[in-house]
Amino acid sequence: MKNGITIDWEDWFHICEVDHLLPRHEWDSYPSILPEATKNILAFLAARRIRATFFILGYCARRHPDLVESIARAGHEIAYHTDNHQLLYSHGPQDFQEDLQRGTTLLAELCDRQIHGFRAPQWSLNRKTPWAIDLLIKNNFRYDSSHAPMPIIGDPAFPEVVHGLKGSEGTGSIWEFPPLVLNLAGLKVPAGGGWGLRTWPISLIIRKVRALNRAGSPATFFLHPVDFTGHRYDRSLPLVKRAVLTYGLRRPLRSLTHLMDHLEFTSLSECLERLEER
């Protein structure tokens, strides 16, 4: 079974809950890592003939339309990651509907294709946003990848396998691709990206992926452009944020390369096609 590889295509300053340190009105003045990171990501994937899903931030697409076009031209799936990287529950349904319309129109114009996949910033599509699934269905999304089966940012009770999510009555349903987690001594922790992928032994991660695959589900990995540049954060972020963002930042490419020797990867849309064929 092939597993899902995704990139949250955003810049180093798109960090939730630190708006006071990295305010929106200053973003245009920050140097972007996306030209270098995108070149590295595309080369990394091309060398392994892997098609991936890029969850594109609207702000970044407006700042670097040529890069989005190059990602689409390289055959990768273009999906959506909101316009300005705000937590979904910091806005209401009306804002989210306008955000989805703006983003899908922009990305469809850039790439000449329909957008079917969504991921919320910091997994913020959850029990606090019961209206969000209905709006994704209404806007023709086929899948979401935001339900983190983890404490604090999600819910440990969320399923770990790919599954269907029903909208409210009569609206239909959508697929959910939860991020890969490990269950360590009763605590669920991220494993498919971020500090988890940089921390846990690769053998543990591979064992978990194989268990999911045996259960009929692909695993979902989630990477970021900073993983491909070794960018150092030079702002005084809160200690926990800094630790989560920077611990082991030299390691993800080594971990990924190792994973790719043992597992097969593709985009979430291709995973979905394979699931629907069964």
Ligand SMILES: [Zn+2]
């Ligand atoms: Zn993000």
